[in-house]
Amino acid sequence: MTESPPHSPGRIRRTRARTAILIAGIAAAFAVTFAGTAIARGHGHRCKWENSHASRVGVNRVRHAVLCLINRERSAHGLPALHASGALNSSAQNWANRMVATGNSGGGDLAAQISAAGYNWAQAGQVVGSGFATASKMVAGWMGDPGHCDVILDPIYRNVGTGVNAHAVAGSWRKGATFTEDYGLSMGQSPASGNWGPADGCPY
Numbered sequence: 265m266t267e268s269p270p271h272s273p274g275r276i277r278r279t280r281a282r283t284a285i286l287i288a289g290i291a292a293a294f295a296v297t298f299a300g301t302a303i304a305r306g307h308g309h310r311c312k313w314e315n316s317h318a319s320r321v322g323v324n325r326v327r328h329a330v331l332c333l334i335n336r337e338r339s340a341h342g343l344p345a346l347h348a349s350g351a352l353n354s355s356a357q358n359w360a361n362r363m364v365a366t367g368n369s370g371g372g373d374l375a376a377q378i379s380a381a382g383y384n385w386a387q388a389g390q391v392v393g394s395g396f397a398t399a400s401k402m403v404a405g406w407m408g409d410p411g412h413c414d415v416i417l418d419p420i421y422r423n424v425g426t427g428v429n430a431h432a433v434a435g436s437w438r439k440g441a442t443f444t445e446d447y448g449l450s451m452g453q454s455p456a457s458g459n460w461g462p463a464d465g466c467p468y
Contacts, residue, residue, distance in 0.1 A: 314400040318430035329399035341462035352425025355381035356444040360427030367434040387449040394433040394442040413466035419457035
């Protein structure tokens with residue numbers, strides 16, 4: 265896989281196909297502690313369906329809520345919004361479904377996943393979580409963890425795909441859902457921003 269040259273030596277990882285995973289079974293107290301903190305930090309409007317479970321309102325509505333919440337976080341930290349990619353949506357949804365079907369709470373081969381979905385990537389990243397009941401709790405959990413937060417606030421990315429499965433991976437805390445976010449910068453695109461300050465400040 266050919267990658268674009270680094271624009272900030274030492275900061276853009278050469279192997280930019282990484283996954284950060286947060287499972288509620290490991291971090292139940294963590295999830296409760298950080299749920300809803302985005303609004304408390306003054307991040308503005310609520311996102312529709314952010315507090316709804318996918319089993320009640322459907323996967324597509326929760327997917328929109330996750331995208332809204334992620335872009336709200338980026339906006340609050342002075343970063344450009346991400347644009348939904350059909351290819352990355354497909355990749356992310358396939359991985360969320362596979363996690364639930366196989367009980368796999370670990371990362372897969374992200375480069376292979378997004379390439380198979382038709383996304384011609386130069387840089388890519390992924391965050392995954394399971395056992396969180398709502399989009400709001402999942403995004404708050406990600407933002408409260410250094411590795412996940414760093415991916416979400418990476419200034420390089422322009423595109424994102426979201427996968428939501430209404431069921432938790434076996435063994436995850438309670439009966440939450442499973443979430444996957446695939447991030448990308450496609451070949452030929454310039455980085456969305458060069459502002460690494462927000463990522464350097466993780467977690468929030």
